[in-house]
Amino acid sequence: MDFSLSPEQQALKDSAARFVEREYGFEARNALLRGDRFSAQHWATFAELGWLGAGLSEEEGGFGGGPIETAIVAEELGRALALEPFAPCAVMGVRALLAQASEAQREALIEPIISGESICVLAHGERAGRGEDAHVAVKAAKSNDGYKLSGRKCFVLGGPHADAFVVSARTSGQTTDRRGVSLFLVAADAQGVDIVPYHGVDGRMVCDLVLDQAALSADALIGEEGGALDAVELALDHGLASLCAEAVGAMDAALWMTRDYLQTRSQFGVTLNTFQALQHRMADMLVETELARSMLYRALAALETDDPLKRRMDVAAAKAQIGEAGHFVGAWAVQLHGAIGTTEEHPVGHLYKRLAFVRNFMGASDVHLARFAAWSAEAKAQDAHGQAARAGRKADDRRRTSPVSD
Amino acid sequence: MDFSLSPEQQALKDSAARFVEREYGFEARNALLRGDRFSAQHWATFAELGWLGAGLSEEEGGFGGGPIETAIVAEELGRALALEPFAPCAVMGVRALLAQASEAQREALIEPIISGESICVLAHGERAGRGEDAHVAVKAAKSNDGYKLSGRKCFVLGGPHADAFVVSARTSGQTTDRRGVSLFLVAADAQGVDIVPYHGVDGRMVCDLVLDQAALSADALIGEEGGALDAVELALDHGLASLCAEAVGAMDAALWMTRDYLQTRSQFGVTLNTFQALQHRMADMLVETELARSMLYRALAALETDDPLKRRMDVAAAKAQIGEAGHFVGAWAVQLHGAIGTTEEHPVGHLYKRLAFVRNFMGASDVHLARFAAWSAEAKAQDAHGQAARAGRKADDRRRTSPVSD
Amino acid sequence: MDFKLDPADEAFRAEMRAFIRANLPEDVARRGRRGYHPTHDDVQRWQRILNAQGWGAINWPAEHGGVDWSPLRRFLFQMELKAAGAPVEDQSALELVGPVIYTFGSQAQKDRYLPAILNADEFWCQGFSEPNAGSDLASLRTRAVRDGDEFVVDGQKIWTSEAHKADMMFALVRTNSEVKPQAGISFLLIDMKSPGLTVRPIYTINEGLSVNEVFFDSVRVPAENLVGEENRGWSYAKFLLTNERAMSAEVPHTHHDLELLKDIAAVEILNGRPIAEDPLFAAKIAKLEVDLLALEYAVLRVLHTPEDDASLNAVSSVLKLRGAELRQRVSELSVEALGEYGLAVFPDVEGQDNMDKLAPVPPAPDYAAGHLSKAMFRRATTIYGGANEIQRNIIAKTVLGL
């Protein structure tokens, strides 16, 4: 284990930090908010600086990194409240493709994304599917020369900026079956595809993707038919970890911004930092931020295990923990700023909004907590089963009579 | 509505306050803890001062009071951390008898209790019945000349001081059926009755009541056979409210004891009350105490309604709220006292222990919260049903299409 | 003690409910129930209906056009209004400046302003806060210098709710800098159309417009617009801020929001069933409801406790603090109940007070509108009207004597 940045990681972090400091100041960001909520030029810079492939190994077509490198970029983008669709495209879109696509498809699809030519985002979530990743009601019906997709994907982050979507659709089975989920590449301008854009609380563009008999050729199918759910779950986990990294960046920014504010703002003739109640509140904010960062590292470690249950468990734990910690830090940062914190005119309110977004996006904290509880029980049962198998029947019998005197 | 004490209520409160101040000081109570954890002399005083019948109307055989008078006494006893079984006998035992017994039985049984001659406590809870008041597994089998009771009642508060128990037992039906629950009067020294005494965290005696073919005559049956569950639930609700009143007394005592401590204790050369972080914590304690008291009043109001659902709902709400508020206030009172608060040698730790007792006795906070949620939904459905019936079908149809635009 | 509701009060409540049901315009009620900011026109229409009935100012004494209802009845009326989705009245006028005018104002001021308030002919805003006088209000700097029969006002106010719609402002201004801060403040009524007065909107984090900055550049105000005595404004402001503290819990508003939340939770799906049936979410709603029930009884205690009762201070001190927290919690839960659509920004298409008037409307259900906006905006409930930190200071000092 090593918790210090390697020289390459430090360089990546520095480059991201320099970029956001130079290009993503409060006023510059406000200008984006008044326009497309996206800068093509920024996206090109992301590609140029290698960020879009930073989280991929060389075998995956990237620059030798992994989830840690993704998190380094995401944290800095979170700190700056960047509006571009890094997580939905460079993390979730790419991870879904990598896990599911054939080698030929990977070669064709990954490179244009990491070079910034194509923005391709994952479109998986559906309204009635809240809480269940296996819920896919969008139907892909076989046609003569391919597939026809119908249904609606909801709240697709970054969708209005995408030229293509990786869409999960059901080729067989019932709505929540694990088998029968397939992935398709769908061009944004294809017939039968309607993009309904709007924006989220943190200022980023989202859309609903309405598919009405959208006709796809056979080669739009990514990888094997019907077996894409594992890939989707892996992509979602990478996305959740990236979201957590964003949140840690935003928390850290809110924490120190508030510290600086207390040191300068006067009330009743003294600066606010002299009030012990506010000092203690800030100490609590620091505790939450440090524990959130610790939890993020655990989630990043989990992304590298081969055990999907362990991975899902730790990622859900991180989302539950960091979602709440982020809200705590964001809400108190606003509170300690007073009225100015509740306006569009000060960055701290925007940090809060990003943290409010992370808290409820891709499943609220309790959804992940309940998942964690279920998966943790499953893991314990597996462990117990493994141990009991090793120790033989006797231990198993003892367990039944007295839970703690084994 | 009137939130001020009537002259009679004020006199009752004063008499209770005077008694505990004179007789229930810290050292006097410690002496009881080293002995029987009960004083027969105190109990006689309770009777003499009219407290054991204070919560009963004249028709009920009491002195013209009701739940408010019970709460006035319970609050003062809670403040003093009295060890005698006021709630299990004078509240729950009596309420169960009043609600279920025949007129002849009431005349025979109530008077000896309020005069202090007999200590008769309700024994209803069973181990496997946690969370379900209708769970009665203790069996009452008909015998030639009466009944034979078998089974175990658990954690009967005040049981070791009782000469008789009001025991719920099943005369028919399955373990959790609402019908088939009967009440019996069981003498503590009857054959087949084993009392297993121990003590609770707050120093009060409790017992398990083990019934092994305990033979009762037919007139031990209280009231109607099989229909006692409503009476039990009513008694439990009165008991819960009394418990809440105890807790409010203990909270109030802990709050002001801590205030006084902060004003006198020095550290770093100043008294602790000068630290803003501690001031704010005490403000939070005051808020919780005042809201707990408000909630207690709501529960007392509910005890006087004729609608059992509304009554159960508000009592459950009070237990959930006050259980947590009490723990908050008690734990912080200890924390603000520092090390001395964690010992047997300072009253604040004992206040905390009483509050910890209330929090988990007769159902932990979440048990009551979940009940409240279920009952609240039931009440809303009843209301909606009633309104819809009045407003006719049209309103009902509208509701179905849009939940908020009725 | 006796906790039974008087049957006469129950009858009153039923009467109010029937009146509101019969008279509240349906479109106004719909906007209210959906959480939209009421329009100027909504407020005016409804105020005129109430005023025609003689209920235009329920907290005023009858001699000034109010009613002489008991505090409990005023509370019951508010509960019914909110439950029906009635628009919030012009609080600055009815709850703040009105009582100051009829208590401390001249006869001319009463004649000039009170009828216009009752009939919603004029809307008001409150000019207290300044950029460097937040919780520390007495340090305000906007000054008014006497010049013949006028005051000349220079300075700046901030966080001025509804200034962009108001006809009049009541303001605290410094008329003497030589004395200790509280002693040199006066209470002025200022026409918002005065030359030299400009209003700059401040968009809040719900992307909405309700607060403003107001700049005074040699604004001339007739001396007859001074309320009471010069340099006594601080005491009028204090009178006003301690007025109606039972209302500060805003129980009727939260109660109404809770009902909306339950309606949402009954139809939004999580894990294949209504989120109202999800045990964790149901418990969160229940916890909120329980907390609200406790707070409601605290309000009833305050309403039934005489002003000179020693216990009043303790119980009333909790109202604003906890009330503000519950307003935040209910709207956060509504956002959570709505799932990802809860994170979608709805422009306030009916009120048109949004920052970005061209922003597209999300394809979410109609009932999803308004909740995110409230959740964001209500970060301010624990800040305005005495931040929670100030409330705790006050409790520690005045109630606990620390």
Next chain:
Amino acid sequence: MDFKLDPADEAFRAEMRAFIRANLPEDVARRGRRGYHPTHDDVQRWQRILNAQGWGAINWPAEHGGVDWSPLRRFLFQMELKAAGAPVEDQSALELVGPVIYTFGSQAQKDRYLPAILNADEFWCQGFSEPNAGSDLASLRTRAVRDGDEFVVDGQKIWTSEAHKADMMFALVRTNSEVKPQAGISFLLIDMKSPGLTVRPIYTINEGLSVNEVFFDSVRVPAENLVGEENRGWSYAKFLLTNERAMSAEVPHTHHDLELLKDIAAVEILNGRPIAEDPLFAAKIAKLEVDLLALEYAVLRVLHTPEDDASLNAVSSVLKLRGAELRQRVSELSVEALGEYGLAVFPDVEGQDNMDKLAPVPPAPDYAAGHLSKAMFRRATTIYGGANEIQRNIIAKTVLGL
């Protein structure tokens, strides 16, 4: 960064687990798993087994009889020890006075005391706190006056853990009252059998005995028992208190308690099913587990961060604060899981440190014992070793620079 556990560390962990399983006496393990206070004999037996293996002092350097394991390996070993129910070692000796002696003590002191610690021949207690010197330790008053080759000690210590069982005390005493408080303190080793030294038990709110008052009435202590230099005791105490901060989170203990809690929740019934399956209770366990997972990674960060790294201060500052809270929460949840029997007082029949040795044992299941006692006693975790309020002061000052 790289978060993979080294395979060699994994192998180490497996080796430790096997050793403990093979060597921890079954009766000792049973008491540990049941939450009973370990007996003097338990601690001694197990310490001697570890010491025979060369692992008697895992945090000491090898030259003094310790091992040279990495901080990570020490942490992993602790996790395995707690998971197996091993008794907590004599921490006063091994974690506190031992390092002070081998760092600042004379050769004679090292020879005299360290082997006796390693072999559990002598038990130690810490004499720091005094009645009026809690969080403000520097204001201590117990004084030691030099008289020939002895010190004469008068005064009083309080909250002295295990003083009733200890053979030796290491104490802070005032040897100079003329200088500023911190500069006049010395570090003395005191034989608990010294004439004039008396121990008074203080029963804690779990009705148990672990802390005491210790009175010194002209207790004579040989001058050779002074550690280091006279009047430099404060710096040795600070060295000791900042030592091993990663351990202050007590993650292994809470982890073990969490496993016990899950075992209880699997068999205790609520509403007809195991309480582990009650959604609200399961969520509370899960929240605790999630918080513990985060804290565990914070510990790992501290263990892997060099002492001179600027980020160390921030992350290590959270360990004691959050660790103490989690220790409280896990035992509170265990009490709740047990239902009403969770409120029954179990005398510590095996440890016999309870106040009321004749109190009857409740008729509750065997596994119910110990949890209530822990829940009560652990109110102190947020008080001892720097109360949470002090921890927050420190974070505000040293980490945030407020």
